[in-house]
Amino acid sequence: MFGIYLKRELSRRKKAALVIALGLALGIALVITVDSVSAGMQQAQGKVLKSLYGLGTDMTVTKARPAATDSSSGRPKFDFDAKSDSSTKQSSDRVMTQGGQSLKSSLVTRVAAQKGVSSAVGALTLNVTKVDGSFTRGTAESSASGSSGGQQGGPGGGSGRPQVQGGGASFDVNSYSVAGVDVAHQGLGPLATSKITTGRTFSASQTDAKVAVLAASYAKENKKKVGGTLTISGTAYTVIGIATPDSGESTTDVYLPLKQAQALGDAKDQVTTIYVKATDSQRIDAVKAAVQKNIPGTTVTTSADLASTVSGSLSTASDLAAGVGKWLSVAVLVAAFLVAALLTSSAVSRRVREFGTLKALGWPSRRVTRQVVGESVVNGLLGGALGIALGLGAAYAVTAISPTLTAQLGSGGGGGPAGGPGGGGPGRQTAANTMEIALSAPVSVTTVALAAGLAVAGGLVAGAMGGWRASRMRPADALRSVA
Structure with missing residues (x-):
């Protein structure tokens, strides 16, 4: 009886039911859209941190570089032999940490021994500046007469003085980054966020082998393939694999076994970065405090620290989605609930004769209330279905359009966030600190379940208000409306 009457009353009031359902649908659709966009922002931020910093773990331990002195400025210096009588090809590599x-390297063991640390791995990051080209010596020629040449006492002036004709130099400068990898623990470190797409990665026995893994972009640019060789400072390394980063572009060009990188950079038993994995992701702050306390002079950088340095349109959009967007969705949802409740209450007021007659026929107040609540819950479920469809459509539209957001990182010295692992070397700093991300809007099952719950809640709120008003009606109200 209840179901038959409910179906008949809803079919009689299709327009009113549709208005209530649409009001709830708009609020629910906005909640789904904002939640999915926020999830996309978090994914985009994760891509930025992995691509620009190569973190891929809970935290890193570094040490700030001291200010350069006059005697040791750290600037590259190249020495060439220019005494050849003819054009001579010359090349020189400058390797710097x-x-x-x-x-x-002993600090890696100390960090691993700290409470809350699951594992720690050291890595050495180098920058190689390669200069190659050739000198061409000029030829000395005597002037034909005393009037030729500079007459104001300049170079070549004076009778019979030789003048240098031709000669010069042409050199190309190329800078790229090298990372020393602990081949026995590749689950952490600079190679952990990349996937080997061609060839293979290092084996545990290649701790000091002259082998290299190249980033896909570097290999393509320099036409390097698996089985070929890469020469750095006179040492030839066999390319055994090509690595592609999980997201974005790699900021490391060449990966070597840690011992080989230490020998290349004249940094025996030294590392520049210690990658740390915590036993519990909820205790990262406690682990950071313990490392800073027990190993003074070091800088501990967590994912949260890196995230705070991200700016640009990604940060702005993330703030809007997290702040304004969520508050707006809550406000619209509350308004939708109130509108649904008011419309339901208004519809009850127009059904005075109906409910009064039903009470006169013996319907108790609880049955009248159940009838109104049942109609409202159906309206809420209908609104929920429409809202989920609209929300999924909006999320799909965002993913299909894929608006591009930019992420910029605050500049800083070595050891800080901007100088963290995987950061670009000279000539690459701008590229390493700016990244473009295509925004997507993934919708989770939890979000859909939340939308369904909100639909039922909206129907119950509207039904409760309308049912309360209907339960207060008396049979005499119906008789007065007839009269």
């Missing part, structure tokens, strides 16, 4: 000040 990149990022913060070098740390002793």
